[in-house]
Amino acid sequence: MFDWKWDFTIEILPRLLDATVNTLIAAGLGYLIALIVGLIFALAQRTPLRSVTFIVRELVEFVRSTPLVLQIFFVFYVGPQIGIRLSPWTAGMIAIGLHYASYLSEVYRAGLDSVPKGQWEACSALNLSVRRTYAKIIIPQAIPAVIPGFGNYLIGIFKDTPLLSVIGVMELFQAANSIGAETYRFLEPYTLVGLIFLVISLPTAMFIRRFEDWVRGALGMKKLYAKD
């Protein structure tokens, strides 16, 4: 039943590896957008301005509660109807970036909340400005608490990049679809796609744990995984 063809596998491998680069760019760029916008979302929910807090809170809830694939379609196909014409890449990055920004804003929020109240009070007592308090005292302490969450979503966004194929972004999954459509062989391309995802995800997860330990060490905190 399974007639795995090695020569076919080797033939399509370069094409899939090329597409893997696009997948990595999509995941990396999307994640970068999510990191920056997510921080803005998180801080916006802590301003004294109730209206800002409310709007951002609702936006985050809305994005988190609707499917990513719908959001991708929406940005790409509904945009032109109101005069916003975007390339598949731009639309895809906006959609996936905003989607993960909403998730990451919650991770940021939990991280900021994990810093004890006494740290804020010490900053007030020392007269540090709000900006300095965040930049030098609160955010550095929040980082170790957010790394595991950030790591999960990094792998999450990577695994969600195939959804970009629905608007024609030529990433790994779309490349496998094309090969299948051209050759009527699906076993090898899809198996390879799965393997490539696995080969990238597993070391990333390990790297994230190492990174967490390294950050904790750099901040003078106790390491979690390494035996020192």
Next chain:
Amino acid sequence: MEEQHFPLSLEGDDVPMVRFMGVTKRYGDLTVLDALDLDVADNETIAIIGPSGSGKTTVLRMLMVLETIDEGIIYVDGKPLTHMEKNGRLVRASSSYIRRMRSNIGMVFQQFNLFPHMTALENCMEAPVQVLGMSRDEARQRAGDLLEMVGLEDKMDQYPARLSGGQQQRVAIARALAMRPKIMLFDEVTSALDPELVGEVTNVIRKLTDEHSLTMIMVTHQMGFAREISDRICFFYEGKIAEQGPPDQLFDNPHNERTAAFLSAVNEAD
């Protein structure tokens, strides 16, 4: 505006370093401070004692402006702290005004609240560099001197997690002093320490009263220490000063029955 009947500033020869006038603080239905009046003179050391929930710590938190004020006003060095002058009237102080006034005050907390991601030295350098605009070299020099003063010259590069509670609290004292405050607030600074570590912290505070011209307000449960270093003891009960006076008088001959009951309960516990 209810604040109108308070003076815009305190004038005269005997302006206190700190003055609470009719200060009330409520948390919901609970009145923590009840129209409190309290003066602390320049260079004076006072200890605030009393049962838990009597508003002792709130006095310090109000003075550090970690809490908002419900009624009344606080003056520091003759100028309003919780309010500021605007068109000849007192209005709620803006955050920039509070920051300016707050620079007169340093505070040491029960739980130390050191920055865990900074070494002892960095803890003492951060605010002088960022807030006072000191050069890093000058701040390092000053932080080093202060850590030496509290007996931690060999622990400067340690992170707080590597220090004992007593050592951490001494770093916290050095950190507060690095901002050159006129007023130091000590909020139950030995309560979180193991008994054998209390002495090293009280020794540092004793040294401060001897060698520095600071106004000090401390909330404490250590009656012996309070008696030894204070010029005046204030006994708090239900958000008010029930009795105050020189240590010997208050401890040996309390006039108020609440004070007497509290002191005998504390003595029994010891």
